[in-house]
Amino acid sequence: MPVTDEAIDKIKTMIVSGELTPGARLPKEADLAARLGLSRNSLREAIKALSLIRILDVRQGDGTYVTSLEPNLLLDALAFVVDFHRDDTVLEFLEVRRILEPAAAAMAARVMSDEEIAAAAAVLDALPEDATLEELIANDLEFHRLIALGSGNQVLCSLVEGISGPTTRARIWRGITEEGAVQRTRQQHRAILDAIAGRRPDLAHAWTTVHVAGVEEWLRGMLGSGSALPPALDADIGRQRPGRQSPSA
DSSP states (O other): OOHHHHHHHHHHHHHHTTSSOTTOBOOOHHHHHHHHTOOHHHHHHHHHHHHHTTSEEEETTTEEEEOOOOHHHHTHHHHHHHTTOOGGGHHHHHHHHHHHHHHHHHHHHHHOOHHHHHHHHHHHHTSOTTOOHHHHHHHHHHHHHHHHHHTTOHHHHHHHHHHHGGGHHHHHHHHHHSTTHHHHHHHHHHHHHHHHHTTOHHHHHHHHHHHHHHHHHHHHHHHHTTOOOOSOOTTTTTTOOTTSOSOOO
């Protein structure tokens, strides 16, 4: 095992065993290196690596601390990795969304509070009929975030948010090019929320599956016909109007 990997593994063992708890300060570098049988250089490299994935927090002039280890913090690294996706993997991200988001909606139908449901409804109600594409995108992402949050499972919520990014461009392009995408999106969002408010997990799961699968099937058709997603849509955001311009799941 490489020396740095060994150092990482030993620090991880201290955390997993409970010797170092969330928020705890690590011993001084010289003391910790001697205790673990490591060189100070290897220890520094391990600390640097663990800080990059949000397990440790290096505070200049203060010391190094274990972070809160909350799922949303640790899964931030997922978003970093996801940013390196290629267009030919977008379908795979959509497939994962089709698995995770219906499950989140079903869980939300069981445990989401009335106040949280009202907040999600307010997001949908706040979207004007003449919304710009930028407004539609923001509204779509916020609605899906609130439903995932309403599942009550922080890990699931973080995963849903993490994999949402790579599918955004496909969702925008579908909204721009496919007739009726805006209206369908609005209707499906409302149907999902109504199922959650009605405490119907099966119905919430079904509507969310239909909702996400719509983009997936559209993209399969696009790629099957030899079409490709445009490299950038920044110029479209903010100037397009609804009717054929919105994210579609």
